[in-house]
Amino acid sequence: MKDVAAVAGVSLATVSRVVNDVPVDPVLAGRVQDAVTRLGYRRDAAAAGLRRANRSSASIGIVLDDVANPFFSAVHRGLEEVARARGVLIFSGSSDDDPALERDLALSFSAHGVDGLVIVPAGTDHRYLERERAAGIALVFVDRPPQRILADAVLTDNAGGVRDAVAHLLAAGHRRIGYLGDRSHIFTAAERLGGYLARGEESLVRMDLVGSEAAERGALELLQGPDPPTALICGQNHLTIGALYALRALGLEAEVALVGFDDIPLGGLVRPGVTVVAQDPVALGRHAAELLFARLEGDDSPPRRIVVPTRLIARGSGEIRPSDRMRS
Amino acid sequence: MKDVAAVAGVSLATVSRVVNDVPVDPVLAGRVQDAVTRLGYRRDAAAAGLRRANRSSASIGIVLDDVANPFFSAVHRGLEEVARARGVLIFSGSSDDDPALERDLALSFSAHGVDGLVIVPAGTDHRYLERERAAGIALVFVDRPPQRILADAVLTDNAGGVRDAVAHLLAAGHRRIGYLGDRSHIFTAAERLGGYLARGEESLVRMDLVGSEAAERGALELLQGPDPPTALICGQNHLTIGALYALRALGLEAEVALVGFDDIPLGGLVRPGVTVVAQDPVALGRHAAELLFARLEGDDSPPRRIVVPTRLIARGSGEIRPSDRMRS
DNA sequence: TTGTAAGCGTTATCAT
DNA sequence: ATGATAACGCTTACAA
Numbered sequence: 098m099k100d101v102a103a104v105a106g107v108s109l110a111t112v113s114r115v116v117n118d119v120p121v122d123p124v125l126a127g128r129v130q131d132a133v134t135r136l137g138y139r140r141d142a143a144a145a146g147l148r149r150a151n152r153s154s155a156s157i158g159i160v161l162d163d164v165a166n167p168f169f170s171a172v173h174r175g176l177e178e179v180a181r182a183r184g185v186l187i188f189s190g191s192s193d194d195d196p197a198l199e200r201d202l203a204l205s206f207s208a209h210g211v212d213g214l215v216i217v218p219a220g221t222d223h224r225y226l227e228r229e230r231a232a233g234i235a236l237v238f239v240d241r242p243p244q245r246i247l248a249d250a251v252l253t254d255n256a257g258g259v260r261d262a263v264a265h266l267l268a269a270g271h272r273r274i275g276y277l278g279d280r281s282h283i284f285t286a287a288e289r290l291g292g293y294l295a296r297g298e299e300s301l302v303r304m305d306l307v308g309s310e311a312a313e314r315g316a317l318e319l320l321q322g323p324d325p326p327t328a329l330i331c332g333q334n335h336l337t338i339g340a341l342y343a344l345r346a347l348g349l350e351a352e353v354a355l356v357g358f359d360d361i362p363l364g365g366l367v368r369p370g371v372t373v374v375a376q377d378p379v380a381l382g383r384h385a386a387e388l389l390f391a392r393l394e395g396d397d398s399p400p401r402r403i404v405v406p407t408r409l410i411a412r413g414s415g416e417i418r419p420s421d422r423m424r425s
Numbered sequence: 426m427k428d429v430a431a432v433a434g435v436s437l438a439t440v441s442r443v444v445n446d447v448p449v450d451p452v453l454a455g456r457v458q459d460a461v462t463r464l465g466y467r468r469d470a471a472a473a474g475l476r477r478a479n480r481s482s483a484s485i486g487i488v489l490d491d492v493a494n495p496f497f498s499a500v501h502r503g504l505e506e507v508a509r510a511r512g513v514l515i516f517s518g519s520s521d522d523d524p525a526l527e528r529d530l531a532l533s534f535s536a537h538g539v540d541g542l543v544i545v546p547a548g549t550d551h552r553y554l555e556r557e558r559a560a561g562i563a564l565v566f567v568d569r570p571p572q573r574i575l576a577d578a579v580l581t582d583n584a585g586g587v588r589d590a591v592a593h594l595l596a597a598g599h600r601r602i603g604y605l606g607d608r609s610h611i612f613t614a615a616e617r618l619g620g621y622l623a624r625g626e627e628s629l630v631r632m633d634l635v636g637s638e639a640a641e642r643g644a645l646e647l648l649q650g651p652d653p654p655t656a657l658i659c660g661q662n663h664l665t666i667g668a669l670y671a672l673r674a675l676g677l678e679a680e681v682a683l684v685g686f687d688d689i690p691l692g693g694l695v696r697p698g699v700t701v702v703a704q705d706p707v708a709l710g711r712h713a714a715e716l717l718f719a720r721l722e723g724d725d726s727p728p729r730r731i732v733v734p735t736r737l738i739a740r741g742s743g744e745i746r747p748s749d750r751m752r753s
Numbered sequence: 754t755t756g757t758a759a760g761c762g763t764t765a766t767c768a769t
Numbered sequence: 770a771t772g773a774t775a776a777c778g779c780t781t782a783c784a785a
Contacts, residue, residue: 098778108756113780122754137556143471143482143538144778148761154471156516156537164517165502165707167495174493177519186533188484189492189517191505205514209470209484228465341694362690366669379493426762436772441764450770472762476777 098140104132116140146210152233157389158188158206159215160199162240165191168334168359168378169217172239175382176215183390185212196220207234213389215239223248235392239385241284242402249392251384251403255285255358258374258407259292259330262356265372265409266328267296270418271354275301275319275326277312277336289332289358301326312339313346320347327419328354337361337371354417356409365412372415374407381405426468432460444468474538480561485717486516486534487543488527490568493519496662496687496706497545500567503710504543511718513540524548535562541717543567543710551576563720567713569612570730577720579712579731583613583686586702586735587620587658590684593700593737594656595624598746599682603629603647603654605640605664617660617686629654640667641674648675655747656682665689665699682745684737693740700743702735709733 102112105128114121115129132138146154159176161169173189180187188206192199199219203226206214213235214226223238223246230236230248238250266274276293279286281304290304303315312331316339319326329344331337337357344350350369357364357373364371384403409415430440433456442449443457460466474482487504489497501517508515516534520527527547531554534542541563542554551566551574558564558576566578594602604621607614609632618632631643640659644667647654657672659665665685672678678697685692685701692699712731737743 109779110756110781111754114755117780120754125755139532139536141475141538141778142533142536144475145780147469147472147475147778148780150781152761154537163502164492164505165495165498167493167498170493170495170498170501173498173517174491174519177492181518184533186516186537187518188514189501190509190515191502204467205470205512208467209482209514338691338694345694363666363695366666366673366695367691368696438764438772439770442771445764448770453771469762473764475779476762476764478765480777
């Protein structure tokens with residue numbers, strides 16, 4: 098910038114003004130522009146933020162569970178869409194569901210001067226962010242609510258989605274509906290179980306299933322037990338896949354109804370097509386970013402909680418009616 | 426840091442030394458550590474980089490085609506693994522295959538002071554990066570090679586993967602093998618077509634198919650034409666899915682063999698299972714990051730090109746032998 | 754409108 | 770080993 102000023106024959110301040118479109122004599126502005134292009138000058142964003150009044154860096158940080166997980170990468174995409182429109186850059190990282198990593202990442206981002214933080218929480222105590230917020234960093238939580246700190250959150254309507262699944266199966270005539278769920282200490286897993294229990298039977302629940310193999314075993318247990326369910330609801334992606342394998346192993350894919358939570362790719366190619374309660378991760382990301390930027394622009398209303406609805410996609414497996422064989 | 430110095434009763438320089446583990450009297454160091462934790466001080470990475478000799482920021486930027494595409498998000502993950510081990514943060518963004526966006530992102534990252542750039546190129550002229558490289562920014566290209574600039578690249582063995590697919594089908598007895606490909610101006614699409622043409626027939630090729638619907642039409646055309654192929658190779662993910670729908674529509678899933686390039690999720694649940702030539706995107710990312718950090722650490726050998734092999738995963742569809750009906 | 758100069762939080766140089 | 774101080778590239782009072 099010093100060089101630009103020298104070449105254009107103006108002061109440092111004038112170059113800064115031109116670069117930040119502060120009104121400047123058109124003649125001088127022209128000279129500066131010429132010098133800028135001639136020297137290929139680009140302003141150092143880090144240094145600029147350092148001195149700026151609000152210390153803003155036009156960057157935010159996002160802590161996801163796993164950037165490579167399609168659900169979270171879709172959230173990432175939603176965030177990116179709205180950040181891009183504002184020329185804001187994104188630091189991203191995966192916590193792998195490790196509270197210590199979540200913390201490290203969030204604080205590293207903060208140390209690098211981000212204006213805001215979007216977090217898919219892994220930890221259960223977010224008081225460590227109190228200081229960042231006091232420093233003016235905006236905070237939004239996604240998919241899971243913050244704990245021990247007050248902050249905005251954008252969540253999926255987990256309970257409502259499962260209630261819809263139950264209602265859908267009930268309407269098809271099912272009376273015995275099984276439920277396969279993830280580790281119950283996980284917020285979303287607990288919420289979904291809650292949605293099931295509103296009208297479901299506790300004895301047909303298998304929780305704390307992690308991974309598709311566990312789900313397959315859980316499903317086999319349920320289906321081979323006495324008085325087996327005529328329909329299954331799976332609380333998560335991988336569990337749905339496990340249940341699919343179990344049904345196939347027993348030759349029951351056309352007999353027992355199945356509704357999965359969270360869409361699965363190629364759900365339409367499998368036979369029968371897999372009926373799911375789909376989430377909208379891109380919307381989750383978009384809402385989170387909008388909340389974040391609103392805070393950055395001065396909105397200081399009380400913490401908000403946005404709940405994104407789910408959508409039931411009927412593809413066949415959820416529309417199977419209870420067979421006579423099973424009902425007997 | 427000023428405050429820490431005051432509280433600890435030492436100079437600014439000493440605090441800086443403690444923070445950067447430069448040898449310091451243990452007593453003073455202790456006092457500084459106390460002050461640091463008491464005040465909750467954390468060093469400002471941006472300001473530190475500004476003054477540091479090598480101006481390093483412990484951050485890199487990656488320009489992907491689309492962060493939400495499972496292939497690229499796996500690349501992202503591979504990059505993250507090795508960056509995390511070095512405490513390096515990652516700016517990420519999607520170019521959506523738009524050369525202008527690629528450029529904007531790369532230059533924005535650079536303006537924010539990244540030490541290196543990993544790029545999945547969308548553009549066909551990367552001379553705009555010459556200046557960044559001259560400024561000491563390391564450059565590595567992934568999945569597609571750089572153009573009009575010399576730089577490291579990490580690529581999949583596209584041609585080799587398709588050659589393997591052809592050999593696999595030939596070994597199963599097929600003589601007429603069709604090929605469905607993406608837009609031929611895309612580097613990877615051209616390479617894969619090249620792999621096919623080594624032993625394939627030009628008349629059975631359908632290129633410039635974008636999206637699964639186009640692939641479905643292309644496949645139907647080939648399969649309903651005179652002297653149809655007994656096997657199909659699909660040059661890309663979505664094309665494989667389109668072909669799958671076409672085969673299902675014609676009731677030929679068990680008659681016509683199919684090998685897809687790039688793995689598809691749930692490839693094992695569809696009947697028959699989908700045989701694919703799988704890429705290793707995580708390895709792509711890991712290699713790229715390793716190359717980048719080697720450059721950052723001073724390696725100035727000539728630009729390298731790393732080729733990552735593919736792996737054929739047999740799941741059924743590629744092992745179908747030519748039926749009599751088709752062969753007649 | 755333009756220039757001068759102070760200062761953002763840090764590291765590096767140079768005495769001590 | 771420690772401290773005073775200049776400097777990094779930039780924005781922003783304040784003065785002209």
